[in-house]
Amino acid sequence: MTENLVQIGSSAINGVAPAPVAKARLYIKTFGCQMNEYDSEKLAKILEDGYSLVDSPVQADLVLVNTCSVRDKPEQKLYSILGELRDLKRSRPDLLVGVGGCVAQQEGQKILKRNSAVDFVFGTHNLSLVPALIEQCRKQGKPQMAIDYRDEWEDLPLGFSGGERISVFVSISRGCNKSCSYCIVPTTRGPEVSRAAAEVEKEVRIAVHRGAREVVLLGQTVNSWGLDFEPRQKFTELLSRIAAIDGVERIRFTSPHPQEVRQDFIELVTSNPKICRHIHLPLQSGSDAILKSMKRNYRRERYLQIIGAFKERVPEMSITTDLIVGYPGESEADFEQTLEVMKAVRFQDSYSYMFSARPGTAAAQIRDDVSEEEKLRRLQQLQALQFEHTSGVLGQWLGKEVEILIDGPTSYNPRALCGRSSQNIVVNLDEEQVQLRPGMIVRALVSEVSRFSLRGRYLATKLGVDNLASAG
Numbered sequence: 001m002t003e004n005l006v007q008i009g010s011s012a013i014n015g016v017a018p019a020p021v022a023k024a025r026l027y028i029k030t031f032g033c034q035m036n037e038y039d040s041e042k043l044a045k046i047l048e049d050g051y052s053l054v055d056s057p058v059q060a061d062l063v064l065v066n067t068c069s070v071r072d073k074p075e076q077k078l079y080s081i082l083g084e085l086r087d088l089k090r091s092r093p094d095l096l097v098g099v100g101g102c103v104a105q106q107e108g109q110k111i112l113k114r115n116s117a118v119d120f121v122f123g124t125h126n127l128s129l130v131p132a133l134i135e136q137c138r139k140q141g142k143p144q145m146a147i148d149y150r151d152e153w154e155d156l157p158l159g160f161s162g163g164e165r166i167s168v169f170v171s172i173s174r175g176c177n178k179s180c181s182y183c184i185v186p187t188t189r190g191p192e193v194s195r196a197a198a199e200v201e202k203e204v205r206i207a208v209h210r211g212a213r214e215v216v217l218l219g220q221t222v223n224s225w226g227l228d229f230e231p232r233q234k235f236t237e238l239l240s241r242i243a244a245i246d247g248v249e250r251i252r253f254t255s256p257h258p259q260e261v262r263q264d265f266i267e268l269v270t271s272n273p274k275i276c277r278h279i280h281l282p283l284q285s286g287s288d289a290i291l292k293s294m295k296r297n298y299r300r301e302r303y304l305q306i307i308g309a310f311k312e313r314v315p316e317m318s319i320t321t322d323l324i325v326g327y328p329g330e331s332e333a334d335f336e337q338t339l340e341v342m343k344a345v346r347f348q349d350s351y352s353y354m355f356s357a358r359p360g361t362a363a364a365q366i367r368d369d370v371s372e373e374e375k376l377r378r379l380q381q382l383q384a385l386q387f388e389h390t391s392g393v394l395g396q397w398l399g400k401e402v403e404i405l406i407d408g409p410t411s412y413n414p415r416a417l418c419g420r421s422s423q424n425i426v427v428n429l430d431e432e433q434v435q436l437r438p439g440m441i442v443r444a445l446v447s448e449v450s451r452f453s454l455r456g457r458y459l460a461t462k463l464g465v466d467n468l469a470s471a472g
Contacts (some may be wrong), residue, residue: 026051027060031077032068034254035189035218036101038169040066042127043100044161050131053161057085060095062134067101069184069358078103079115086117096137098122098130102188105147106360112143123147124174124189128154149190158203164211166407166438167250170203171195172238173219177228178257180284181295181362182324182355185220194225197238201245208247213405213439215242217253223260235260236268243274249441249463250405250422251275255282255322258298261306270313277314278348278424281306282322286341287334290327295362300341307345318393318423319345323352325382326375328366330355335378342385348393348423349452350386354379390452394425397446397454402427403462406440418453426453433458439465 026047030040043064044053057063063085067078078099089095098120099111105123112118120133126146133144153174160168175190176183204215217238219225226233242251251274256265258281269275281303285291288299310317323342325335342350354375357364404419404427411418417436418428427444429436436442441463444456 023052024050024061025054025059026062026064027054027057028064028066029057029081030066032066032070032101034169034216035171035220036066036068038171038218039101039124039127040064041160041169042156043130045157045159046127046130048161057088062096062098064098064100064130067099067103069102069106069188082115082117086115089117096120096134098133100124100127100130102184105188106184108145108147112145118143120144121147123149125150125154128156151193153193153195153199158199159206159210165207166212166405167214167216168207168212169216169218170200170207171218172200172222173225176220177224178221178259178297179295179362181293181366182327182358184358184361187360189220192220192224192228194228194233197226197233197241200238201241204242204245204248208245211439213247213441214250214252215248217242217251219253219255221255221257221260222253223256223265234264236264239268239272239275243272248274252278252424254280256280257282258296258303258306263309266306266309266313270310270317276424277316277422278318278320279310280320280322283338283341284322284324285327285330285334286338287330288337290330290334293329293366294324294327300337304341304344316423318348318425320349320424321345321347321351323350323382324355325352325378326355326370328355328363328368328370330370339382339385342382342389346389346393347386348425349390350382352379352382352386387451391449394449394452394454397425398449400446401443401459402446402454402456403441403443404456406436406438406442408438421454428453428455429458430455431458436461437465 028040028043030036051062054060065078065081085097096119097117099118100122102124104111104121108121111121119137120143122130122133123146129146133146136144173192173194175192176186177192207215223235225235225238239251242248283303284294284296286300291299307319323338357368402421404421406417406419410416410428415432416429417433418426421427429444430447440461442461443459445459446454446456448455
C-alpha cells in the first residue's frame with residue numbers, strides 16, 4: 001500500500017524543503033448499526049491529521065474497534081477480534097488498541113481487565129476524547145478510559161474524511177427516551193439529545209459541496225427529534241429545512257417510531273419530491289400482547305393504519321421493518337399474528353432476529369420460555385415468507401420505468417454502474433454507459449428481477465453531475 005504523506009510547515013530552511021512526514025496508520029472495525037458507522041466516520045475525521053486509513057489491522061499503528069451490544073453476536077465478535085489483536089501485539093508491542101461503542105459504554109473497566117490487548121476504552125459520548133486517550137497511553141504506558149455521559153451534544157468536527165460520497169449519514173439525535181423492554185440503547189447511548197438544526201444543516205451543506213446528492217438522517221427514534229428542545233421542534237420542520245438546501249436531491253431517514261408518526265409527517269413524506277418513497281418502520285411483533293410486554297407504545301391496528309395511510313397516498317411506497325421472534329411469552333398464536341401482519345403489509349424487506357436477552361434490560365428479568373429450537377423454526381418460517389414477499393414486491397417493477405441515483409460500479413462488472421431507486425432498491429444497469437457517472441440521476445427500464453435487486457436498461461439522464469454542481 002502506498003503511504004500517504006503530509007508536509008509539515010510551509011517554509012524551507014537554508015533553501016531545503018522540510019522532509020515529508022509519514023502519517024501513522026489507522027484501522028477501524030465497525031460492528032452494528034448505521035449510527036456506529038457514522039461514529040466510525042467521525043473517528044476517522046477526528047484523527048485524519050495524524051493518521052491514514054488502512055484495510056487491515058496488520059498494517060496499522062492504531063486499531064479502533066467500534067462495538068455493538070444490541071445483538072449477542074457482535075459482542076462475541078468483539079472478544080474474538082481482541083484475541084487476534086492480543087496475538088498481533090506480541091510481535092507489535094507499539095500497536096495501540098482502543099475499544100469504543102455500546103459494549104465499551106456498558107462494560108468499561110471489564111474490557112480492560114478481560115483482554116490485555118486493549119489500551120483504552122471510550123464510550124458513545126466520548127469520541128472527541130480519543131486523541132487525548134491516545135496521547136495519555138503513549139505518555140503513561142497504562143490503560144485509559146472515558147465513558148462518562150454528556151447532557152449536551154458532543155462537539156465533533158463537521159464533514160467526513162476521505163473522498164467524495166454520493167450518499168452520507170448525518171446524525172440528528174443521540175440516545176433514546178423510550179423504554180422498550182428488550183433494548184439496551186437507552187443504557188448505552190443515554191437519554192435522547194437532539195442536535196441543533198443549524199448544525200445538521202451545516203453538515204449537510206458541507207456534504208453537498210463535496211459531492212453528496214443524498215443524505216440519510218440518523219436517530220434511534222429519528223422522528224422524536226426536537227421534542228427535547230424548549231420550545232419543542234418538529235422532525236417535519238427539520239426535513240423541510242434540509243429539503244430546501246440546493247443540491248440535496250434525496251433525503252432518507254432511519255428509524256422512525258410508530259408512536260411518533262403524525263398526520264403532518266405522513267403528508268410531508270408522501271408529498272415532498274426530495275424525500276424518498278421508503279419508510280423503515282419497526283414492527284417487532286404483530287401480537288398486541290407481545291407489543292405490550294415489549295413496552296412498544298402502539299398496537300397492531302395503529303401500525304396497520306399508518307401503513308395504510310402511506311400506501312393510500314403513495315401506492316409504490318416501500319415499507320421495510322424489524323421483527324423479533326421468540327420473545328418471552330410468545331405463543332404460537334402470537335407468532336401467527338406477526339405472520340398475519342406481514343401478509344397484510346407485504347414488506348419489501350425485513351431485519352428479523354431471534355430474541356436474545358441483553359444484560360441490564362427489563363426483558364432479561366423475564367423467564368425466556370421459548371426454546372432455541374422453536375425460535376429458529378419461527379425465524380426460518382418468517383424469513384421464508386419474507387422472501388416470498390420480497391420477490392413479489394420486486395417483481396411488480398418488471399417492465400416499468402424506475403429512477404435511480406447512480407452511486408458506483410456493479411459488483412460483477414466494474415465498468416457497469418448501479419444505483420438505488422427512491423424505494424431503496426438496488427438497480428444494476430445492464431450495459432456499460434461511458435457517459436454516466438456516480439451522482440447522476442437517470443431513468444431505466446426494468447428488464448430483469450433477481451433475488452434482492454433489479455436490472456434495467458438505461459433510458460435517459462434526468463439530472464447530471466454538472467447540473468447538480470451548478471444547482472449547489
